[in-house]
Amino acid sequence: MKGSTPLTMKDIAKEFGISVATVSRALQNSSRISIERREQIQKYAREHNFSPNMLAESLRHSKDMPIKIIGVIIPQFVHYYFSSILTGIEEEASARGYRIMIAQSDEKYEKEVKICQSFFENQVCGIIVSQAKDTVKYDHFQKLIDNGVPLVFYDRICTGVNASRVVVDDYMGAYTAVTHLIDTGCKRIAFYGSSMKLEISKNRYNGYKDALLKHGLEYDDTITKFCDNRADAEAITPSLLSSKNRPDAFFAVNDDTAIGVLYTAKRMGFRIPEDVSICGFTNGNRAIACDPMLTTVEQRGVLVGEEAANILIGHVEGSLPIDKAEKKVVRTRLVIRGTTK
CATH class of the missing domain: 3.40.50.2300 (Response regulator)
Known part of the structure; x- marks a missing residue:
């Protein structure tokens, strides 16, 4: 690694010519990976001072962890649509034993970057996010993915990274x-x-x-x-x-x-x-x-939220591959009232 740039799972995967998911399993001592390959990857990680998001990693391989926290980023609280999505996320997460940590980007790229960093440092097991209006660079999202943190976009998706998403039609x-x-x-x-x-x-x-x-x-x-x-x-x-x-x-x-x-x-x-x-x-x-x-x-914001939480938890618990982007489209419905003929 050059300079002081932290080593990521993506870097380890590139070094060995394998997937990020395989690196994740090896670092967790999964029996799905050969003992020889596990030892190679773990030794390389130790030598390069690799420091993964341990809570997220352990959650992917255990359904009994007492602390299960999902980070949620919304652009603004004032919009009904975002609040309804939040309701769907919270209901689905709660039903499956997870809590949510919520932050507002206020439509600002710089604030969104800081929130992602804060969530990572607080070791959330995954993040559900709708990007800010003025976000045009996506390094902060890619960094999360490279470090094995599951990411699910809703409403405003980021086409610059390969991550799961839930949108309406x-x-x-x-x-x-x-x-x-x-x-x-x-x-x-x-x-x-x-x-x-x-x-x-x-x-x-x-x-x-x-x-x-x-x-x-x-x-x-x-x-x-x-x-x-x-x-x-x-x-x-x-x-x-x-x-x-x-x-x-x-x-x-x-x-x-x-x-x-x-x-x-x-x-x-x-x-x-x-x-x-x-x-x-x-x-x-x-x-x-x-x-x-x-x-x-x-x-149908509540359904969008439920779907986003469901996919995120699937990535965390391992029922959905972390390196495969899930895409869900929720159908809309025209509600005719008095402002049209």
């Missing part, structure tokens, strides 16, 4: 929602989305765009906006609704943004849905607390 959810708007007579549909750095944003945008093209409507980038919160929606929407060729519908990346459009349109004197139709994406509590109630795509 964002593309089809958006496609179905926009098709509904078109089927109810809307012909000029605006799109409010998040940063295209995120896979969920790309997928929802592509679903929106393909629905337009499939139904013979022209795509217009002047009504496609970077807008993913209520405050921005209330700031941006007046100019669109005041334009000569105004949108007759809005499809928003989340419910808060859609509600921002709703209240702005109402303040400007537009009738909902007679003059302007609106569709969100989440189906949180706020969707039924507005007037009229919001048509939206249900993401």
Whole structure:
């Protein structure tokens, strides 16, 4: 190893031309690995001062450990979707004898890196994470994987590392929602989305765009906006609704943004849905607390959380190979209410 860079399981695996999983088993003295190979790997690890996440390693080979803690990183607590996912994680983890340690990245890359390091130092047995909006480098995630810490992404997945993931069908959810708007007579549909750095944003945008093209409507980038919160929606929407060729519908990346459009349109004197139709994406509590109630795509966050916890625990306990990425897609459902015809 060069300099003072810590040795990882990936480094040991590369040295011997084997998998990270094999290194993990050898360091735990598993009978699945020959005695000679175990001794070779263990000697190499000792000579290079290897220090693995011992709690995580022992948990993978024991179902009787008294301390079973899963680290969970959420971007922001304020979003209903993330809180519902957290509920699913906690319920599944608790049912299987695990506790969770929760941290908020606040959509900041630097904070996310520190949380990953803190979780590793606190020896969590695995981490479930939705990446921050401004995360564009993934070394902190890869470091965890290289050190044998199971990682499961939810919602906002990281395509830069090979890790398990649980997502909703964002593309089809958006496609179905926009098709509904078109089927109810809307012909000029605006799109409010998040940063295209995120896979969920790309997928929802592509679903929106393909629905337009499939139904013979022209795509217009002047009504496609970077807008993913209520405050921005209330700031941006007046100019669109005041334009000569105004949108007759809005499809928003989340419910808060859609509600921002709703209240702005109402303040400007537009009738909902007679003059302007609106569709969100989440189906949180706020969707039924507005007037009229919001048509939206249900993401089924509790199920996403349950699936993420189930996969993570599978990696920890060994029923799922740690070096094989599991991929689970949860189907969405369009919930039609009063903001569409």
